[in-house]
Amino acid sequence: xxxxxxxxxxxxxxxxxxxxxxxxxxxxxxxxxxxxxxxxxxxxxxxxxxxxxxxxxxxxxxxxxxxxxxxxxxxxxxxxxxxxxxxxxxxxxxxxxxxxxxxxxxxxxxxxxxxxxxxxxxxxxxxxxxxxxxxxxxxxxxxxxxxxxxxxxxxxxxxxxxxxxxxxxxxxxxxxxxxxxxxxxxxxxxxxxxxxxxxxxxxxxxxxxxxxxxxxxxxxxxxxxxxxxxxxxxxxxxxxxxxxxxxxxxxxxxxxxxxxxxxxxx
Amino acid sequence: xxxxxxxxxxxxxxxxxxxxxxxxxxxxxxxxxxxxxxxxxxxxxxxxxxxxxxxxxxxxxxxxxxxxxxxxxxxxxxxxxxxxxxxxxxxxxxxxxxxxxxxxxxxxxxxxxxxxxxxxxxxxxxxxxxxxxxxxxxxxxxxxxxxxxxxxxxxxxxxxxxxxxxxxxxxxxxxxxxxxxxxxxxxxxxxxxxxxxxxxxxxxxxxxxxxxxxxxxxxxxxxxxxxxxxxxxxxxxxxxxxxxxxxxxxxxxxxxxxxxxxxxxxxxxxxxxxxxxxxxxxxxxxxxxxxxxxxxxxxxxxxxxxxxxxxxxxxxxxxxxxxxxxxxx
Numbered sequence: 001x002x003x004x005x006x007x008x009x010x011x012x013x014x015x016x017x018x019x020x021x022x023x024x025x026x027x028x029x030x031x032x033x034x035x036x037x038x039x040x041x042x043x044x045x046x047x048x049x050x051x052x053x054x055x056x057x058x059x060x061x062x063x064x065x066x067x068x069x070x071x072x073x074x075x076x077x078x079x080x081x082x083x084x085x086x087x088x089x090x091x092x093x094x095x096x097x098x099x100x101x102x103x104x105x106x107x108x109x110x111x112x113x114x115x116x117x118x119x120x121x122x123x124x125x126x127x128x129x130x131x132x133x134x135x136x137x138x139x140x141x142x143x144x145x146x147x148x149x150x151x152x153x154x155x156x157x158x159x160x161x162x163x164x165x166x167x168x169x170x171x172x173x174x175x176x177x178x179x180x181x182x183x184x185x186x187x188x189x190x191x192x193x194x195x196x197x198x199x200x201x202x203x204x205x206x207x208x209x210x211x212x213x214x215x216x217x218x219x220x221x222x223x224x225x226x227x228x229x230x231x232x233x234x235x236x237x238x239x240x241x242x243x244x245x246x247x248x249x250x251x252x253x254x255x256x257x258x259x260x261x262x263x264x265x266x
Numbered sequence: 267x268x269x270x271x272x273x274x275x276x277x278x279x280x281x282x283x284x285x286x287x288x289x290x291x292x293x294x295x296x297x298x299x300x301x302x303x304x305x306x307x308x309x310x311x312x313x314x315x316x317x318x319x320x321x322x323x324x325x326x327x328x329x330x331x332x333x334x335x336x337x338x339x340x341x342x343x344x345x346x347x348x349x350x351x352x353x354x355x356x357x358x359x360x361x362x363x364x365x366x367x368x369x370x371x372x373x374x375x376x377x378x379x380x381x382x383x384x385x386x387x388x389x390x391x392x393x394x395x396x397x398x399x400x401x402x403x404x405x406x407x408x409x410x411x412x413x414x415x416x417x418x419x420x421x422x423x424x425x426x427x428x429x430x431x432x433x434x435x436x437x438x439x440x441x442x443x444x445x446x447x448x449x450x451x452x453x454x455x456x457x458x459x460x461x462x463x464x465x466x467x468x469x470x471x472x473x474x475x476x477x478x479x480x481x482x483x484x485x486x487x488x489x490x491x492x493x494x495x496x497x498x499x500x501x502x503x504x505x506x507x508x509x510x511x512x513x514x515x516x517x518x519x520x521x522x523x524x525x526x527x528x529x530x531x532x533x534x535x536x537x538x539x540x541x542x543x544x545x546x547x548x549x550x551x552x553x554x555x556x557x558x559x560x561x562x563x564x565x566x567x568x569x570x571x572x573x574x575x576x577x578x579x580x581x582x583x584x585x586x587x588x589x590x591x592x593x594x595x
Contacts, residue, residue, distance in 0.1 A: 005395035019383040093379040098367035099396050259346045
């Protein structure tokens with residue numbers, strides 16, 4: 001199998017970003033503004049306190065600052081294009097080529113992640129300079145688990161996002177399902193705004209059996225050393241199971257969806 | 267039997283239907299459609315069969331919604347047939363096998379395969395990798411296309427900044443760089459001006475002749491059909507109404523000949539109208555429609571009775587024939 005075509009896809013994708021420089025700049029700016037807003041909010045909440053729930057102040061800062069870094073790796077994606085490409089029929093141009101459509105989007109996804117991550121580092125330096133947050137660092141063992149969970153998060157979100165996009169094969173309402181399941185659910189239930197242990201216990205327990213905490217919350221909890229090593233494997237097991245489920249579901253939807261595809265528009 | 271072995275495209279009893287939702291106009295109907303959406307099956311293509319030989323250039327013609335594009339999409343593998351079999355180059359298109367997709371090309375008049383925000387040459391390079399084209403072959407073909415289509419200064423400009431004609435030329439290059447054995451063209455000259463359409467037609471002809479590419483095209487532009495296709499398949503309401511030579515179509519569907527006379531002196535309209543239906547006329551020149559069984563007699567009578575300086579006898583233009591077929595639906 002030739003990877004040259006996927007490298008070329010990545011190169012072309014990168015060239016697209018340079019065309020829409022301002023777009024990209026504003027995208028990063030809004031991500032940064034959101035961070036500043038939430039960071040300021042949590043700073044205000046923690047003023048005069050030594051702890052917030054199970055978090056020390058350096059830990060809560062770390063949760064959001066490290067979260068800012070991994071967000072660029074996990075949640076930046078081009079899989080969201082698939083839904084509209086199915087809806088307007090432009091995915092047809094991929095179907096008639098000897099190329100794996102999913103690998104095509106994956107190649108674009110990788111570039112999207114790398115490009116965002118590259119700029120995120122500059123923003124990260126700016127955050128350190130502006131807020132001088134105190135940090136909490138993981139042990140070497142936890143750092144390895146963190147990386148493992150981070151990879152799992154990236155893969156889980158990729159397949160989750162595919163599943164959401166493939167709804168477009170069956171429903172014309174692809175945009176609203178993307179917004180609800182792909183944006184609202186993910187941002188709230190993955191713990192991007194509030195660490196999930198601030199939610200009522202029952203809610204957090206239910207969420208444990210959904211993909212969301214494995215996309216963001218658990219990697220950070222492991223970074224902070226708040227998941228005991230005897231529980232980590234259990235969480236990893238459930239996370240892998242959910243990821244596998246999403247993988248098989250996405251493959252099934254892809255297989256059935258291609259048969260259902262109506263290639264709208266001439 | 268020989269025809270069977272030469273056939274590169276074989277379609278047997280192909281049908282394709284779609285489910286559509288009916289909705290009455292207006293806001294209230296929109297609200298109602300949230301909980302009540304009557305579903306209806308549309309049979310876009312119904313039980314059609316045909317074969318196409320290697321190197322043939324076949325035109326699919328028919329009114330809007332006749333099923334032309336649906337057929338083309340089934341042939342290319344974009345759509346799964348509801349029933350029936352398609353065999354192209356030994357493959358079932360809907361399997362979308364790598365070796366099948368390598369051998370086909372598809373130009374969709376209303377859809378871009380070129381990357382919109384970057385120059386066409388970047389899409390060409392991507393296609394080079396996708397189809398695994400050797401450097402030499404790529405350069406040779408690209409040079410040929412650039413020269414034939416006169417697009418040297420076009421391929422390095424952002425696709426979105428190109429004119430429709432320039433873009434279509436580049437779409438052709440992208441679809442042909444890998445030298446496909448079968449090329450599908452869906453409305454390749456749609457929206458193009460006369461000059462650009464002509465250029466594209468010449469190019470299609472050249473590709474068909476030089477590379478022996480089997481070409482299947484749909485078009486509403488009868489110039490495309492007349493200039494390019496010896497064989498046409500007329501499709502209407504999902505069914506094949508005619509499959510044969512273009513000249514046969516004319517003779518099958520029209521009983522009329524067109525006679526054009528030019529006279530030395532003025533001839534009253536009422537006199538000429540006795541011979542046939544006047545299409546056009548200005549006392550010194552007339553165009554009339556006469557049935558095939560009478561046109562020789564009519565021509566001879568007018569020649570002997572009036573001071574004729576010029577006479578032309580033509581078949582009914584294909585465009586009129588098609589229009590008549592569509593109107594008689």
